[in-house]
Amino acid sequence: MWSHLSLLLVVIPLIAAPVVAILPPGRKPWLVALLVTSACLLLAGMQLWSVLNLGLINYEFGGWAPPWGIAYRIDAVNALVALMVAGIAAVTVPYALLSVEKEILKHQIPLFYSAFLLCFTGLLGITQTGDIFNLFVFLEISSLSSYALISLGSKRQALTAAYQYLIMGTLGATFFLIGVGLIYSQTGTLNMMDLASRLPEITGLKTIHTGFAFIMIGFALKLALFPLHLWLPNAYTYAPSVITVFLAATATKVALYVMLRILFTVFPDGFVTNTPANDLFLLSGIVGVLSGSVRAIYQTNVKKLLAHSSVAQIGYMAIGLSFSSLQGVTASIIHLFNHALMKGALFMAVGAIVFRIGTCRMENIQGLGRQMPWTFGAILVSGLSLIGVPGTAGFVSKWYLVLAALEQQNWVVVAVILFGSLLAVVYVGKIVEALYFKPATNTNLTVKEAPTLLLAPTWILVFANIYFGLDTDLTVGVAGRAAQALGVVVK
Amino acid sequence: MDFVVSHYNYLIAIFLMMIGFYTVISRGNLIKKIVGLNIFQVSVFLIYISLSTVKGGAAPIITEGVKIYSNPLPHVLILTAIVVGVATTALGLALVVRIKEAYGTIEEDEIHKQDNSL
Numbered sequence: 017m018w019s020h021l022s023l024l025l026v027v028i029p030l031i032a033a034p035v036v037a038i039l040p041p042g043r044k045p046w047l048v049a050l051l052v053t054s055a056c057l058l059l060a061g062m063q064l065w066s067v068l069n070l071g072l073i074n075y076e077f078g079g080w081a082p083p084w085g086i087a088y089r090i091d092a093v094n095a096l097v098a099l100m101v102a103g104i105a106a107v108t109v110p111y112a113l114l115s116v117e118k119e120i121l122k123h124q125i126p127l128f129y130s131a132f133l134l135c136f137t138g139l140l141g142i143t144q145t146g147d148i149f150n151l152f153v154f155l156e157i158s159s160l161s162s163y164a165l166i167s168l169g170s171k172r173q174a175l176t177a178a179y180q181y182l183i184m185g186t187l188g189a190t191f192f193l194i195g196v197g198l199i200y201s202q203t204g205t206l207n208m209m210d211l212a213s214r215l216p217e218i219t220g221l222k223t224i225h226t227g228f229a230f231i232m233i234g235f236a237l238k239l240a241l242f243p244l245h246l247w248l249p250n251a252y253t254y255a256p257s258v259i260t261v262f263l264a265a266t267a268t269k270v271a272l273y274v275m276l277r278i279l280f281t282v283f284p285d286g287f288v289t290n291t292p293a294n295d296l297f298l299l300s301g302i303v304g305v306l307s308g309s310v311r312a313i314y315q316t317n318v319k320k321l322l323a324h325s326s327v328a329q330i331g332y333m334a335i336g337l338s339f340s341s342l343q344g345v346t347a348s349i350i351h352l353f354n355h356a357l358m359k360g361a362l363f364m365a366v367g368a369i370v371f372r373i374g375t376c377r378m379e380n381i382q383g384l385g386r387q388m389p390w391t392f393g394a395i396l397v398s399g400l401s402l403i404g405v406p407g408t409a410g411f412v413s414k415w416y417l418v419l420a421a422l423e424q425q426n427w428v429v430v431a432v433i434l435f436g437s438l439l440a441v442v443y444v445g446k447i448v449e450a451l452y453f454k455p456a457t458n459t460n461l462t463v464k465e466a467p468t469l470l471l472a473p474t475w476i477l478v479f480a481n482i483y484f485g486l487d488t489d490l491t492v493g494v495a496g497r498a499a500q501a502l503g504v505v506v507k
Numbered sequence: 508m509d510f511v512v513s514h515y516n517y518l519i520a521i522f523l524m525m526i527g528f529y530t531v532i533s534r535g536n537l538i539k540k541i542v543g544l545n546i547f548q549v550s551v552f553l554i555y556i557s558l559s560t561v562k563g564g565a566a567p568i569i570t571e572g573v574k575i576y577s578n579p580l581p582h583v584l585i586l587t588a589i590v591v592g593v594a595t596t597a598l599g600l601a602l603v604v605r606i607k608e609a610y611g612t613i614e615e616d617e618i619h620k621q622d623n624s625l
Contacts, residue, residue, distance in 0.1 A: 149584055156591045163598055172609035176618055179602045183531060186544055186595050193588060194551050200581075201558050 019075045021063045022088045022144055025056055025098060029137040037130035041122050045129040046113050052133060053105040056140070060102035064095040068497070082146070083210040089146035091501035096349070096494050097143045097273045100356055104265040105136050111364055111473040112258040115371055119170055119256045128168060132262070135161040139270050148196050148282070149206045151274065152189065155238070158270075159185045162263055166255040177250035184247040188237030195230030198223050208282050212503075216284040225291065231278055232293060239271040241297075241334055242304030245327045252323035257367030260319060264326055265360035269352045272333050276345065279337070280502040288340055297338035302432050304331030309439035313446065318366050318376040321443055322359065325402065328436060329355045335429055336417050342496075344420040345504045349495040351413035354401075354484060358410055361398035361477035365391050368466035368474065378446070383456030385448070387463045392451050394474045399444035401481040404437045408485040412492065516557035523550035535615040537606065541599045548592045555581040555588075 032052045036045045067073060073090040076082060090098075112132075120128050138158025145151050163185065167178035200206060202223050203214045218224055233244075240248040248268075252260050279288055288294055308328030315321035329351070336348030368391045369384060370376050385392035401408035414433060421429040465471075484491050511518065523546055530543025559581035567579035603613055610618050 149587075153587060153591070156595075160591075160594055160598055163602070167602055167605065172606075173622060175602055175606045175609055176622070179537065179599065179606060182595065182599050182602065183540055183544060186599075187528075187531065187547070189591075190548050190551055194554065197551065197555050197558065197581075 019073050021059050021066065022073050022075050022090050023077075025059045025063065025102070026137060026141045026144055028052055028055055028059075029133045029140065033130045033133040033137065036133060037126055039126050041125050043113070045126040046109070046116070049112075049129045049133060050109045053102065053109045053136065056102040056136070057099075057106040060095070060099040063090060064092075064099045064494075067092055067095040068494070083205045083207040086145070086147045086150050087207060087209075088144050089209060090144065091498075092494060093273065093277065093349070093498040093501050094143050096353065096498050097270065098140055100353055101136070101139050101143060101266045101270065104262065104356055104360055107360070107473040107476050108258060108262045108265075111261065111367070111470055114467055114469050115257050115367055118371055119258075120168055124168065128165070131161040131164050132259075134158075135165060135262070139266055142270050143273060146208050147206055148199075148208055148211065152193055152196065155189055155192070155274075158267065159189060159238075162259070162267060165259045166251050166263075168259070169254040169256050171254050173250065174254035177247075177254045181247040181251045184237055184244075188234045188244075191230045191234030191237070193234075195227040195232075195234060198227030198230065202227075208277070211282050212284070215282065215287075219284060219287050219290075228283065228287075228291065228293075232275065235271050235275050235278075236300075239268050239275065239334075240327060240330055242300045242307060242327060242331060245304070245308075245330070248327060249320055249323040252326065252363075253317060253320040257363070257370050261360055261363040261367060264323075264363050265356040268326070268330060269356055272330075272337075272348070272352055276337065276348070276502055279340075280345065280504050285503065294338045294340055297334045298429070301331040301334030301338060302429065304328060304334065305432055305436040306331075306439075309436050309443065312443040313439065315443075316378045318369075318378065318381065318447055319363070321447065322362055322366065325440065325443060326355075326359060328440075329359070329402075332413070332417055332433065332436070335433075336420055339420055339424055339426075340504070341420060341423060342499050342504050343416070343423050345499040345502065346492070346495045347413060347416035347420045349498050350416050350491050353491055353495070354409035354413045354481075357477055357480045357484065358398045358401040358408075361394055361474055361481060362402065364470070364474040364477065365394040365398070368394075368470045371466055371470060372463050378450050379457060382450050382454040383452075384463055385451030386456075388465050390471050390475070391466050394471070394478045395451065396448060397478050398481055399448065401485065403440040403444055406485075407482065409481045409491075411485055412488050416492070517554070520550045520553045520557070523547075523553065537603045537613040537615065538600075541596060541603070544599070545592065545596060548588070548595075552585045552588060552592075555585045 029052050032048055036048050039045045067090055075088040077086045116128060135158050138154045141154030142151055145154060163178050163182045166181060167175050202218055202221055203211055205211055237244045252264055305328045308324050308331060312321045312324035315324060333348045333351050336344045366376050369381055373380060401410040404410040404414040418430055418433055527543045527547030527550060531540050534540055559578040561575055561577045564575040564577040565573045567576045607613050610621055
């Protein structure tokens with residue numbers, strides 16, 4: 017019975033998407049989306065519980081045994097990432113009601129929620145599937161719907177941002193397709209576990225190495241790993257607030273999951289260390305952390321500042337992944353989960369400001385912190401989490417990343433992580449300074465606090481930031497098991 | 508020379524791939540970029556299709572007296588990928604129409620100029 021959970025998790029939003037599209041404009045589409053995402057959160061929670069307590073879930077579509085049929089294979093990693101995606105969606109949708117009514121044209125609202133559910137389906141599908149071509153299809157479902165969603169932003173730059181993302185995203189997906197084709201040509205299979213059993217004999221082949229490189233570059237584009245991150249700042253800045261929250265917290269994380277899965281489960285142990293991939297991940301991680309943080313400092317738009325900071329945070333995950341050690345991958349998975357919480361909360365709070373004053377440029381938000389204390393509080397706490405102050409989730413992930421770097425005796429990386437945190441103090445400080453310490457530009461303007469429906473989901477994520485900063489059993493414990501489930505060998 | 512003849516399918520695909528990729532990178536016209544993207548994708552489809560050929564194999568339809576069939580799986584995969592490609596092109600072109608309405612141009616440098624002058 018448990019195995020059906022994994023299928024329902026993808027099928028429910030997939031069926032709901034066209035239903036939502038034909039509903040009349042109003043609040044019904046939102047209500048259906050709310051029901052669907054809550055149901056998925058419940059299912060994802062049950063799935064994680066079942067995987068942790070009862071073991072792996074294998075689901076064979078139509079009873080066709082893999083490698084012929086498509087199979088879902090859920091272990092601790094998928095279950096954790098799926099729970100994260102479903103959890104973020106379930107808090108984003110309540111937040112969406114008012115924000116979407118403000119930012120999206122009324123007749124487009126059903127289509128908006130329909131595209132949102134499709135994007136959700138795609139992301140869940142990527143995490144659930146055990147078939148590498150099925151993964152490509154889900155990748156394109158989520159990508160195509162996210163291009164459409166980004167283009168719905170209220171400024172015209174949203175269109176060019178969506179177009180740029182479409183071009184780069186499609187290049188990335190096609191690179192992935194080339195890689196899959198090359199590996200298929202040598203192994204004759206698309207099932208991940210089947211690939212894992214056939215690849216060890218032929219790791220010396222050039223075709224396999226080429227295919228591996230294509231897959232990694234393709235997903236590095238999707239992950240927005242420095243220097244392939246050019247689409248990200250504009251896409252996050254100009255997308256509707258809700259979509260920025262959702263994509264920032266889930267899309268890049270799912271791409272990271274795929275990279276982990278392919279690096280450690282599909283390819284045999286030791287394959288990566290014989291390629292320059294790890295050095296490249298480490299290098300682009302370090303440069304990404306530094307350049308992303310420095311560029312964030314110079315932004316005048318808060319959303320763009322946070323988007324550049326996302327590039328830096330992805331750099332931390334790449335650094336953890338590049339160690340190929342249990343400790344490093346665990347740190348990456350912890351940061352994947354925690355970063356979703358902090359960026360989700362930050363973008364939600366910024367979205368609440370946009371909801372009230374229609375913009376989030378530094379000069380327009382001056383002094384607003386005193387008029388919107390709850391929104392300001394959310395930004396402050398999740399900003400501290402982004403910096404990595406003890407007692408917040410951000411501290412836990414940085415701590416484990418530093419431990420992983422120390423284990424490798426890589427002092428440069430330790431220095432980069434600490435320096436990156438210092439830079440984060442500067443850019444978070446800039447937002448706080450503008451919101452609270454600068455005099456208001458327009459003293460006559462009184463801005464009301466954001467509505468409760470926007471604040472409640474924001475504060476749920478803020479509390480999650482504090483909770484997972486104090487109680488590390490769930491994140492660290494599950495992340496450790498997840499890293500083992502991936503097949504990272506303890507050295 | 509033998510290498511060229513025996514690998515001509517790959518060489519054609521790589522040639523097309525580079526044309527498409529170069530067009531995407533170098534052209535400033537948004538429609539031409541999408542054309543380039545299409546050529547790039549089609550070259551990948553060709554790689555898959557040529558992979559599926561089995562020497563002396565018949566079309567993969569069960570017939571009496573035929574022992575060797577070509578591999579039908581890549582065809583099916585590419586059918587899916589073609590659909591994805593069509594959807595991407597449609598969405599890309601729709602975005603270009605909206606960009607033309609919003610900016611009055613589809614040249615990348617002019618769009619940048621308009622955004623920066625704000």
